[in-house]
Amino acid sequence: MKIGYEMSLKQVQKLVITPELRQAITILQLPWMELEQYISEEMLENPLLEFKEKDEERGPDSADIQEQDELSPNEAEEKTNHDIDWQLYFEDASDIGYVAPRESRDEPEVSFESFISYVGTFHDYLMFQLHISSLGEDRMKIGALIIGGIDDDGYLRMKISEVAAMAGVSCAEAEKVLGVIQQFDPVGVGARTLEECLLIQLETLKATDSPSGRLELAEKLIKEHLDDVAQGGMVKIAEALEVGVLEVQDACDLVRTLDPKPGRQFGGERGPAYIEPDASIERVGGEYVVTVHDVSAPRLSINPLYRKMLSQVDCQQDGAVDYVKSKLNSALWLIRSIEQRRQTLQKVIECIVKFQRDFLDRGVKHLRPLTLEDVAREIGVHESTVSRATQGKYVATPRGTFELKFFFTSGIPTVYGKGASSESVKKMIREIIEGEDPKKPFSDRVISEMLREQGIIISRRTVAKYREEERIAASTLRKRFC
16 A cells, blocks of 8 residues: 555635625625614725715805806905905994904804713612712711612612621611612612512502501512412412402502512613614505615715726836725625615515515504515525525514514414414414403413414414413413402
């Protein structure tokens, strides 16, 4: 057996993802807001790119410049000398007997745009209440440590012994300061457990309302039967406390009005998230028109100065020529990729409108089952292309704003041969539950049988799954005794 090295030439086919193709894939799956940021970053790196408005407007002083060019030098100088300073003219009010004080023009003008808006956090709000409280300076330091240990939900996640050790005081002193903080707004802040949080809120209700058996019973439920309240075991609670079921139900309703996470109403440090649709579907006459929103944005173009430089550059400057050519090819590919993204998104949404016409006309109950493969086959692209085109994008319709993935739903078999979408079945389940008798709520098996009567073949487990996805409680928790 001979062992050695040899050199051979072999030709094979291999799929290679080029940087340009990778960029096109990235651009396709970016929502419009992120695409704007991506374009801005590319413009910083590529000097050949620039925004080109739809209407190329002339400069603000182009007419004046043209007029001055037509004048002779003496006439232009005379016209400049006789120009009126309108700002000085309107500042002078001596003709009505008022002389305004002369302000120094060297002082910088303060604009409101220079100020940065600031929204206080949950902990800032607690510190503000601590500073206006009647606590002394030493206790305020203890209070600052306690507030630092409160999370965004409003619970104290530090042991009171740790706070006392850090402040160098006794646990009793730290408990007194904690009692003051627990009276701050929102009610229930500073609690260490769910039970303590609910009891603090209940004590506040006792202070504002006249004491009643309902409040006392609610306090017993929180202390002794909180798990049973969560599971809806009202009959079990009534037997244990030897009271009526209606009284227990009334007390449970009161407990459910309390906030288990008092700090979440501040929403943390992040502000509200807004959705910017990538496209809109509007009804014009009897048809639906799809508009991709990046159509109204300024278009990218190649800076003509660099084009001119490329045609006039000296051939000996190979480094500069290669640099400009590489940036030109990169800019052209970016422009082509953005236009390809717009066309693909337009085709995908138009295909969705074609398949989901009944939904746009009549509502969610008429949403049809649809897969990525159906759309890909219709518009002649790969399934992965449709998946990237619909990823994280929203569309505004006459029925509301929906994610594009919303229109792709699995199908439930029916006796009529055509499948029903999961979203339409969820809508039907919600309508059945909303129309039930609260004293005798429908179980999942009964709902399954009712849907079978309407021609939808669905199991009890699937009904339970869809009900939980719609955040609807089970029949035992929905039952009312009055």
